[in-house]
Amino acid sequence: MRITAAVTENKNAPFVLTPLELDDPGPGEVIVRMVGSGLCHTDLVVRDQRYPVPLPAVLGHEGSGVVDAVGRGVSYVAPGDHVVLTFNSCGGCRMCLRGRPSCCDRFAACNFGGARDSDGAPLRRDSGTVHGLFFGQSAFATHALATERNVVKVDRSVPLELLGPLGCSVQTGVGAVLNSLRPEAGSSIAVLGVGPVGMSAVMAAAITGCDPIVAVDLNEQRLALAMELGATHVVRAGEGRTVSCLRDLAGGLGTDYCLETTAVPTVLRQAVDALNHGGTCGVIGAPGDGVDASIDMSRILFGRTVRGISEGDSVPRVFIPELITLYQRGRLPFDRLIRTYDFANINQAVEDFEKGTTLKSVLTFA
Structure with a gap:
């Protein structure tokens, strides 16, 4: 079918709206007509080739839309269903079988490979192939080819154009708290960096009953919003006092939990360094390959833990509907993070996101 997609032609290039041909769905595949698509930091990391995804490609991995067609063997969704698109996983490896698809042994191939395992990329133009299936979707397009495994059926009563971020950034931030760290009520937590993921973590910490909840950032507007969404304290980063402030706010000994x-x-x-004895630091940020960090080994003693967190350790078909329920009950107002842009204005959405004037850019499709 003929679609329009925002193509990343080469490293650091702007997105170019381009007509492409999209394959029909094969066995286990689904075509979704896009209604909304969130812009995520990972899209820009790939655009800048800090992750080696082959270009040219169609990026975008926070899609929401309506099922248009399904391939042979698909039973979970049918044409007309409202869905959120999320990360892909193989479904058969040791981690998927243990209920941990975000740690899938084939995560890189399923999400960053740019093509099917055997049939190549599903996107074409007269000048050749364009890589697709980014995070199993390539959602910067009027239509996306996904798999039955990475679509999540959602309540039709919720504004569909707003739901795409649940597939990655919101799921990651909320899941890091509720699924990964699981802080006890009354425990202290600091969130370092309150972009979309960090702000989602702040809201989750409030749901859990953490106290204090400390938001750390350079952006004063983000810190003000964090206070409105559940933070009890804020720390302005870049002034050389972050660690001492976090320790003081947590009673002098340090925080029970930190999220980076x-x-x-x-x-x-x-x-x-801000953790107390027995504290845990969750690492969410995506730096690209080959970035080293220095840690004082003595700080790891006395039970401190550093752990990586991917996609909020979630099982999306279970977790995303739970996030929607929290939103409907007014406990997870993630819509306050969002500013919408027409798909044709994708480069403006990127510019505002990179400048920090927009917290979460979401592209909408007429």
Whole structure:
């Protein structure tokens, strides 16, 4: 079928709206007509080739839309269903079988390979192939080819154009707290970096009953919003007092939990240094390959833990509907993070996101 997609032609290039041909769905595949698509930091990391995804490609991995067609063997969804698109996984490896698809042994191939295992890329133009299936979807397009495994059927009563971020950034931030760290009510937590993922983590910490909840960032507007969404305290980063402030706010001994969302090595060091005995630091930021961080080994003693968190350790078919229920009950107002842009204005959405004037850009499709 003929579609329009925002193509990333080469490293650091702007997105170019381009007509492409999209394959029909094969066995286990689904075509989704896009209604909304969130812009995520990972899309820009790939655009800039800090992850080696083959170009030219169609990126985008926070899609929401309506099922248009299904391939042979698909039974979970049918044409007309409202869905959120999320990360892909193989379904058969040891981690998938243990209910941990975000740690799938084939995560890189399923999400960053740019093509089917055997049939190549599903996108074409007169000048050749365009890589697709980014995170099993390539959602910067009017239509996306996904798999039955990475679509999640959702309630039709919820504004579909807003739901795409549930597939990655919101799921990651909320899941890091509720699924990964699982803090006890009354425990202290610091979130270093309150972009979309960090802000979602702040909201989750409030749901859990953490106290204090400390948001750390350079952006004053983001810190103000974090206070409105559940933070009890804020710390302005970049003033050389982050670690001491976090320790003081947590009673002098340090925090029970920290989340590092920035992918900046010095911030990770601050997060670990701010932990108390027995504390845990979750690492979410995506720095690209080959980025080293220095940690004082003595700080890991006395039970401190540093652990990586991918996609909020979620099982999307279970977790995304739970996030929607929290939103409907007013406990997870993730819509306050969002500013919408017409698909044709994708480069403006990117510019505003990179400048920090927009927290979460979401592209909408007429």
